Amino acid sequence: MRELMLEEMTWVEIEAEVRGGKRSAILAVASVEQHGPALPLNTDVVLGRGLARALARELGDALVAPILYPGCSDHHLAWPGTVSISPGVLAELVGSVAGGLARAGFEEIVLFPSHGGNFAPQREALPAIRSRAGEAEVLDLLDFRAVLEAWFEVLERHGWEDRTPPHADIIETSMMMVLAPEAVRAAKMQRGFVGRPDLDELTERGLQAFTENGVLGDPRGATPEMGRELISAWVQYAAGEIRWRRSERPGGEWGPAGA
16 A cells, blocks of 8 residues: 555655546544553554555545654553653644644645544644635544444444443454554453543553553454454444535635645
């Protein structure tokens, strides 16, 4: 999928793609943080890249910007290796990159977090990010609960009733089995905290207040088949949201400038 990844293309190829109609850039904001005993610290980077690629394929008019990381992960610092930055630094980074993408010729920037701790900081910084993007439109996918609902519906079809906020659980593990199967330490999967804590409480108190092994939920039972369904569910949610917002623009899909 080299043709979709900006950092793997030449400027000549990118110019041709933009002139040919790929005027949207998908920007995933990830993290480097603990993911329990069975998944690596770059799990959210892998997921962000995989979801962004799948979304670009579905839309047909988008390229994938470089994945941004680390992110806001203070609530994971109780475990070795986690790297975290402040919300202010994240906002500055995302805003600066959005501005760069706009200057590079992209008319639309699709912004989504592949790490739960990045949702709230990006929502708060959205006005500043949009300002930095100038004339490019920023379409944000920052409704964490909508994402969770899309994934939980998949689990329910498989007879899985747990609605613990996911972290290194069956959701992330199943998707990693598709996107980076060699990175999953299957023999080290462990059940973590199972319950429905308030999402704000998770970030304020840290995961160590709920789980000893860094896992929320249970990764056991994860399968590539489920992973493909979870990726598809996210893509259909994201693409549907983007298409609906595009349809609300004056002048249609791309507005007068893209007519």
